[in-house]
Amino acid sequence: MPIFHNKVAIITGGSFGIGRATAIAFAQEGAAVVIADCEEDPERETLRQIEANGGEATFIKCDVSKASDVAAMVEKTIGLYGRVDFAFNNAGIEGVSATTQECTQENWQRTLAVNLTGIWLCMKHELYYMLQQGSGAIVNCASVAGLTGFPLLPAYVASKHGVVGLTRTAALEYAKSGIRVNAVCPGVIKTPMIDRFTGNDKQIEQHFREMEPVGRMGEPAEVAAAVVWLCSDAASFVTGTALPVDGGWTAQ
Template sequence: MSKPDRFTGKVAFITGAISGIGRAAAIAFAAEGARVAILDRTSNALKETEEAVKVAGGDVLAIACDVSSPEQVEAAVKQVVKRFGRLDIAFNNAGVENKAAPLHEIELGEWDRILGINLRGTFVYMKHEITQMVHQGDGVVVNTSSGAGIRGVAGGAAYAASKHAIIGMTKSAALNYAKQNIRVNAVLPGNIETPMMDRFTGGDVQKAIDLKPVGRLGKPEEIAEAVLWMSSDLGGFVTGSSIVVDGGWSL
């Protein structure tokens, strides 16, 4: 059974925090005692999340960070450590969807954009987060993959490729750092009530609902709860895992 203060004294670092799953996770960590760093491309976009985290009782640091700039990512991690003294939990949630198209119609620029943000961005964040965790002697990393990381998606080759690769990177990193008390896992959301889902479906979310055996979209808070469990002491024997939270879509 979880405790309302299970993250007291912990520092959580959350990317892609302006809305949806990232915002829900930031609020949930704060409500359970964590100090929270929230990141996205612009500080203005983070204001609503920042206020929501404060309402939840959290000490929050909002950082504008462009994932395409390794220098900005490194500086962001250092800023968090300077402010809070350490980095206990990293939730690498930043990502984008592709423009739906069959593979032969995908422009190279679009392919590079998706892989650059979803895969390279996750790698760059992990590189600097884990550097700090190795230094301090422990930590937890949770990466956002997707149900598309374990199945094909018509029209979504670039997105699926990036999310499959995140799982491979997660498993490999878990093996690298298991003996250093650093756990690395992935959460695989299905179709969730987020702005990304609205964009991907063109506002027609019913077609996404129709894919779900449970007959509804997931809620960001349901994904956040899975992330919190993986980050908590109750998830302490879990590393290298890809935990699917998709309402049966991938079955």
């Protein structure tokens, strides 16, 4: 029997990259999956892969920076499946590279709106139903940039540090309510976001690989495996942690 049989998982940012890999991983473990994203992959690849392997999934369009979108997305999940057991709050943007002094207010506000306010909004509505159930597991997507500083990414780094703090706070608030809240902190993972950041420049990509102690970029499926574990009963005594999935980056 799959470990998530008869369970329901929400994956934000589920159309691409880490979100896609995690949605597929949850479906492989038997969960019905809600793929929430502000845009749907034109090829519907996440949905296609899940359904091709006998899984169940639904796409719901959702901009996590908009409270009305998030509320509607979670309520639609409840309407379709009657419950929400797991949530991977993953939707995020990298923002525009600039020094702290040169970072625009527009970039600052947009990056925090998606990466931090968006996670808070998702948790707010997910927790409402998890509290009624008396159970649930939430994993928020932070970053190694939530554990250390990175030049030229002030808004992104601030948002991801905020995710770690929010995760720890919620974990303490709901520790006795049957709800666990954790974060994953990916290192350099081969995703469309990294492709945008590097511009597919082979020299920059090589620089990133050399910065990773393991000598390579991570794969989205490696982050997905950590998320699945954090939501599983195998991690029943784990809450409030910010788990690096970073090839040793933060050990340096």
